[in-house]
Amino acid sequence: MDEYTSPEFSRSALLTIDLQRDFVADIAGTTEVLPAVRRLTHAFRKAERPIVHVVRLYLPDGRNADLCRRTLRGKVNPHAPGSQLAGGLLSGGLTDSELDPDLLLAGHAQEIGPDQHILYKPRWSAFFRTRLLEHLAERAVSTVVVAGCNYPNCPRATLVDATERDLRAVAVRDALSGWTADADREMAGMGIACLDTSEVVAAITRVGSSV
Template identity: 45%
Template sequence: MAIVTDPHLALHFPTSALITIDVQRDFLSDAPYGIPGTTEVLPEVVAAVEAFRAAGRPVVHVIRLYEKGGGNADRVRRGLLSTGVELATPGSHGSRLAPGMLPEPAADLDHELLLGGGVQQVGPAEFIVYKPRWGAFYETPLQDLLTARGVDSLVFVGCNLPNCPRASLIEASERDFRVALVPSAVSRTSEQGLAEVAGLGVLLLSLDEIRAGLAAA
């Protein structure tokens, strides 16, 4: 494993959780409004999910749901959605998590529960949470969910580093979580972007390092 000399940053794998960000069908690379590179990193994302699931550590899938017309969307997306474009629409096929993300048999999203601020449990330690904006903690039950399970260390994977993962990393850091990112399991990474989040105290770890940490725990 990579040597982390700062004890304030080192992950505590026995009290860790995995957070996946926006790994939904409408955001896969070949979707009409998909994010380039997301399908390509999906195998690494699924592998990270499987590693945490096998270790019995919590996995939280944080997702977007845009109501028709875009009334609950970020301002930058309201114009597009107001034209009738449907993106991660509640109840749609595109809003579902990408193939391989959920345990079998995969549960459908409980859109009413999620939009109401609830937590959908889909496995012994696996959950889905809806976020109304970029960050995974903004007006969501995520912090309470993690705190109730004694989690102090978070590993992030998912869709589109410049937007939602980056905002979520900052929010996690602000809440004093120990934070790591798996670059091979995140779309739209760049050398500059990774250097910037590393400067915030985010550890950049490989999937092998994550597996080793979970095994040692």
């Protein structure tokens, strides 16, 4: 880390990736990282920093899915219970059935609380064919903190794309399912900070105490 890559938590946003019921049930290690992600969402809300829950929605016929997932059926379908966010990620009395798939599939961010949104992504990266970069720029975000499911695929693509857009990036290793033995080396080689949940919570808490 140096002056160009060190996280700026006072200008950070939390991105949770694909933490939906179907993925939590199907992808190894995702249930286990949920408590850490809940700690992060609580800390970011308390510090009044932006949170974006990034989700997938597959049409029943698979036509909007990646080529490698076109044969996947019955997962994270719009309006289906399995597409909803995992429990404990939302606040303010919202239930897990609050997603508005029509709004999300149209490319709009769904507001679910003060500076808390849900955003649909059509491919691995949360930046690909979405308004995420504009959403972050409108809030003067310089640093993205990434947690969720499943590191080798969507979180990794999101982290790489963040650096390509000159954003500082943090991978929360114990809040990412599928974290690999080589990930610390790989991410550090791209200037991405690899931190534990406790380190991020401590940093964002300091930000909140100064607000």
